[in-house]
Amino acid sequence: MKRLIAAAVLMLMLVSFCTVGVVQILSHEDKIIGIISQAVEAAENEDYQLAYELAVKSEEEWISSEQELAPFTSHLHLNDVGLAISKLPPLIKYGNKSQFISECKYTIVQITHLADSEVPSLSNIF
Amino acid sequence: MAVTFIRAxxxxxxxxxxxxxxxxRQIGEMQPKELVITILIAELAAIPMSDLNSPLINGVIAILTLIxxxxxxxxxxxxxxTFRRLLNGRPAIVIxxxxxxQKALKNLRFTAEELMESLRQQEVFDISDVKYAIVETTGKLSVLLNADRQPLTPSDTKTAPASDAALNVCLICDGKIKKESFNRCSLTQKDVEQILTTxxxxxxxxxxMTADENGNYNIISKDC
Incomplete structure (x- = not known):
């Protein structure tokens, strides 16, 4: 009986932890993609100062997000996103608008893929 | 490297x-699913130990989920x-x-050589001595010999056994008293201390130091 109760408690903890993990990943995804999207919009409107500030902000947000996401997802994916985001501030600072926007879109796709791969959907399970 | 160490x-x-x-359960007595899970756990533990890119919690969650x-x-x-039979199968009488x-042997994919090998492991060297042989769900063979081949017991000769079988428990292990053993023998902790003093x-x-419920004890002292 004790073992059964321990198993039930353990199952509850596992499900809760997995749920928290998915929720964390999705909330960080929304936050970072929101900032990067704003940076893209600013670059398209030729407000390069704002685009730069947003690019720096996205990098800072990613650094803190990475710490929180490390227990829940592959470190390789996190590294890839980190590398992609780190390119953004210098690109917009030195006036390379088209490449900046391209890299922003690439980063958004990477973050979306990272989040989607952790969601328990049929395509991920199989 | 330190990360690998801590993860391990x-x-x-x-x-x-x-x-x-x-x-x-001992490995030889595990049901098939228990053996599979034990092997899986070993594999699941090895992956995050060596692959530092994988979160540690992935391995832990997988192991705990299986358990x-x-x-x-x-x-x-x-x-x-019904469920137990579905999961573990049922024992099969092969002799x-x-x-x-032979049909039961064929269903189990048990060859005649394997049957003889299993019998020999049960110290049966003549198949005609066997009355019943059952392959258990763990794959182990249980054997019942014919009455004239079974070892003699005191009841067969209608004599009383030399001594009543008694369970020996460990009272002192490696220099430490095991208090929980005293309720399974006739000696008390005070008795033990007196015996040691003498x-x-x-x-x-x-x-x-072991003892049984009849008061018989055995002491092995440590090597110097």
Whole structure:
């Protein structure tokens, strides 16, 4: 009986932890993609100062997000996103608008893929 | 490297807890699903130990999930005969009243050589001595010999046994008293201390002391 109760408690903890993990990943995804999207919009409107500030902000947000996401997802994916985001501030600072926007879109796709791969959907399970 | 070391320690603790939760079975007596789970746990623990890109929690979650499922299935097996049979199968009689059931052997994919090997492992060297042989769900062979081939017991000769069988328990192990053993023998802790005093021994000098409910005891002192 004790073992059964321990198993039930353990199952509850596992499900809760997995749920928290998915929720964390999705909330960080929304936050970072929101900032990067704003940076893209600013670059398209030729407000390069704002685009730069947003690019720096996205990098800072990613650094803190990475710490929180490390227990829940592959470190390789996190590294890839980190590398992609780190390119953004210098690109917009030195006036390379088209490449900046391209890299922003690439980063958004990477973050979306990272989040989607952790969601328990049929395509991920199989 | 330090990360690998710490992960190995954490996963080791996790595996020990997991196997402890699973319960007591020796490898030779595990049901097929228990053996599969034990092997899987070993593999799951090895992956995050060596692959530092994978989060540690992935391995821990996988191990604990298997254990939880195993416990749930065990409980259901306890309650339901049908489920237990579905999961573990049922024992098969391969020798029935001295006659080999070749169909049962074929169903089990048990060859005649394997049958003879299993019998020899049970110290049976003549198949005609066997009345019943049953392949258990663990794959082990249980054998009942013909009456004229079974070892003689005191009841066969209508004599009383030389001494009543008694359980020997360990009272002192490696210099430490095991208090929980005293309720299984007729000696008390005070008796033990007196016995040791007469032999000029202290508890810490004793490697092993066993005793049974009839008051018989055995002391092995530590090598110097």
């Amino acid at each position: 320690v954490i996963l080791y603790v996790c595996v020990v807890i997991a196997l402890r939760l699973m319960g007591k 939880v499922l195993e416990i749930f299935l065990s409980v259901i097996s306890l309650k339901s005969n 029935n009243k001295g006659v080999i059931d 032999r000029r021994l202290k508890v810490r000098d004793v490697f092993l």
